[in-house]
Amino acid sequence: xxxxxxxxxxxxxxxxxxxxxxxRYLPLLLxxxxxxxxxxxxxxxxxxxxxxxxxxxxxxxxLKDGELVSNGAASLWRAGAGLAxxxxxxxxxxxxxxxxxxxxxxxxxxxxxxxxxPKSALIxxxxxxxxxxxxxxxxxxxLGCMLPVxxxxxxxxxxxxxxxxxxxxxxxxxxxxxxxxxxxxxxMPELLNGIRxxxxxxxxxxxxxxxxxxxxxxxxxxxxxxxxxxxxxxxAVVLTVALLGFIADRIYLVLMQRMLxxxx
Amino acid sequence: xxxxxxxxxARGPSAYRxxxxxxxxxxxxxxxxxxxxxxxxxxxxxxxxxxMLPALSAVLERIWSDLVAGDLVLNTGVTLYRAFTGxxxxxxxxxxxxxxxxxxxxxxxxxxxxxxxxxxxxxxxxLPVVMLWLGVYDISKITMIAVEAVFPVxxxxxIGIRGVERELxxxxxNMGATERELxxQIALPAALPQIITGLQVALPxxxxxxxxxxxxxxxxGLGGAMNTASRFADSRGVFxxxxxxxxxxxxxxxxxxxxxxxxxxxxQEALAPSTV
Numbered sequence: 001x002x003x004x005x006x007x008x009x010x011x012x013x014x015x016x017x018x019x020x021x022x023x024r025y026l027p028l029l030l031x032x033x034x035x036x037x038x039x040x041x042x043x044x045x046x047x048x049x050x051x052x053x054x055x056x057x058x059x060x061x062x063l064k065d066g067e068l069v070s071n072g073a074a075s076l077w078r079a080g081a082g083l084a085x086x087x088x089x090x091x092x093x094x095x096x097x098x099x100x101x102x103x104x105x106x107x108x109x110x111x112x113x114x115x116x117x118p119k120s121a122l123i124x125x126x127x128x129x130x131x132x133x134x135x136x137x138x139x140x141x142x143l144g145c146m147l148p149v150x151x152x153x154x155x156x157x158x159x160x161x162x163x164x165x166x167x168x169x170x171x172x173x174x175x176x177x178x179x180x181x182x183x184x185x186x187x188m189p190e191l192l193n194g195i196r197x198x199x200x201x202x203x204x205x206x207x208x209x210x211x212x213x214x215x216x217x218x219x220x221x222x223x224x225x226x227x228x229x230x231x232x233x234x235x236a237v238v239l240t241v242a243l244l245g246f247i248a249d250r251i252y253l254v255l256m257q258r259m260l261x262x263x264x
Numbered sequence: 265x266x267x268x269x270x271x272x273x274a275r276g277p278s279a280y281r282x283x284x285x286x287x288x289x290x291x292x293x294x295x296x297x298x299x300x301x302x303x304x305x306x307x308x309x310x311x312x313x314x315x316m317l318p319a320l321s322a323v324l325e326r327i328w329s330d331l332v333a334g335d336l337v338l339n340t341g342v343t344l345y346r347a348f349t350g351x352x353x354x355x356x357x358x359x360x361x362x363x364x365x366x367x368x369x370x371x372x373x374x375x376x377x378x379x380x381x382x383x384x385x386x387x388x389x390x391l392p393v394v395m396l397w398l399g400v401y402d403i404s405k406i407t408m409i410a411v412e413a414v415f416p417v418x419x420x421x422x423i424g425i426r427g428v429e430r431e432l433x434x435x436x437x438n439m440g441a442t443e444r445e446l447x448x449q450i451a452l453p454a455a456l457p458q459i460i461t462g463l464q465v466a467l468p469x470x471x472x473x474x475x476x477x478x479x480x481x482x483x484x485g486l487g488g489a490m491n492t493a494s495r496f497a498d499s500r501g502v503f504x505x506x507x508x509x510x511x512x513x514x515x516x517x518x519x520x521x522x523x524x525x526x527x528x529x530x531x532q533e534a535l536a537p538s539t540v
Contacts, residue, residue, distance in 0.1 A: 120476045208388050208391075246385050
């Protein structure tokens with residue numbers, strides 16, 4: 001991830017910071033202008049690329065008639081539920097694998113075989129099992145996002161410093177106490193990175209499964225609008241999904257930094 | 265798999281090592297065998313309908329007949345062709361762009377916000393747009409794959425080049441290296457571990473996207489075949505597709521790991537105990 005290159009200087013005034021941000025995001029503004037100009041001038045057919053202003057108008061229409069909200073809520077519920085399950089179960093699994101060798105010996109071959117599996121292959125099966133509704137999407141996102149979390153937790157827990165474990169033990173901590181007080185915190189950084197991967201993956205799986213087999217949700221809306229030829233609205237939803245993914249990642253980054261503040 | 269779980273076992277005293285390797289090898293195979301047996305038994309027990317869960321033997325039979333008929337080879341070939349072409353385009357473009365961004369102020373100014381906004385986006389949402397522009401054949405699929413593959417490679421290249429030790433650059437410059445030589449002979453090789461890590465992230469993504477695009481657009485390819493099977497409620501075909509895709513994904517990831525080891529023989533990471 002590229003962090004802001006032109007970080008606002010500590011002594012800089014509000015205005016200077018604004019200017020720096022403007023300069024930094026100017027290329028995106030330029031792209032938007034080129035889009036608008038290209039579509040308006042007739043250089044690019046408006047069928048292939050509706051002008052940005054039309055797309056914005058379509059977005060407001062979608063928002064007003066509630067399509068965007070209802071489908072967006074369905075999508076976010078699926079992604080959220082699947083991801084939450086994946087985080088809880090995946091993290092527990094990874095930490096237990098690092099903590100207890102028999103679990104590791106039993107499960108690591110399975111993890112190793114299923115981790116590289118392209119998770120999109122599971123879309124038809126989840127549909128076969130649970131139909132077109134929420135269940136199949138939640139199951140898919142859970143299955144797809146669990147292993148990155150597991151591996152993050154495993155690697156993090158395994159790398160917990162022996163010295164810390166030893167001193168905790170010498171101070172009389174029992175195994176369970178140690179798991180919670182030493183192993184889990186030291187697994188945190190890698191675990192949180194694993195969750196970030198899972199977050200990105202959850203959006204990919206959500207959109208692909210909704211594009212392929214769903215009756216509501218933002219992915220479904222994109223496919224539906226595309227098939228009916230209302231391209232300005234389709235672009236509006238595509239941009240909404242992309243933006244949601246971006247915003248989710250940014251929020252997560254802020255949370256992650258806050259959660260890791262106790263480390264030096 | 266980053267940092268394999270069984271790495272620590274290899275570090276035991278040498279007398280036990282062989283026994284341990286054999287023991288863990290057995291344990292590893294046995295848990296996979298147990299899974300296969302459990303699948304077969306669950307399917308035969310009657311708890312699930314053959315539609316929900318066809319027996320493993322039936323699925324293997326189906327894979328075999330696909331293989332004999334030549335469908336499997338054709339579909340796998342088509343999928344791999346798309347995934348690899350898109351991956352290669354994404355890799356070359358990503359490394360070039362990463363080098364440009366690290367070295368050139370203007371390129372950095374222009375592409376940095378685009379990449380930092382584009383990286384966390386679910387770019388797969390643009391699939392219908394790409395289809396609208398480029399049709400339903402190979403070009404649109406490969407484009408989508410390349411677009412998804414380029415981002416991890418760019419970011420890894422930038423991080424890699426940024427992390428090159430300054431002493432290395434200073435001494436090269438001191439010995440009279442030009443900026444161009446510095447980039448090609450010092451910065452790029454020193455950044456290679458990071459770049460390869462980026463490629464290792466990008467390749468599975470390429471395969472995921474290849475399969476999604478095929479499922480979405482239909483036609484030849486493993487994803488297309490699964491889509492057809494699912495439309496005709498042919499659950500054996502669906503499960504056969506999963507097994508095939510899982511095997512291919514595993515082989516690809518292992519292959520890249522071998523390539524990594526070969527390419528980085530000179531690097532100190534090669535001295536580290538081999539990870540699973």
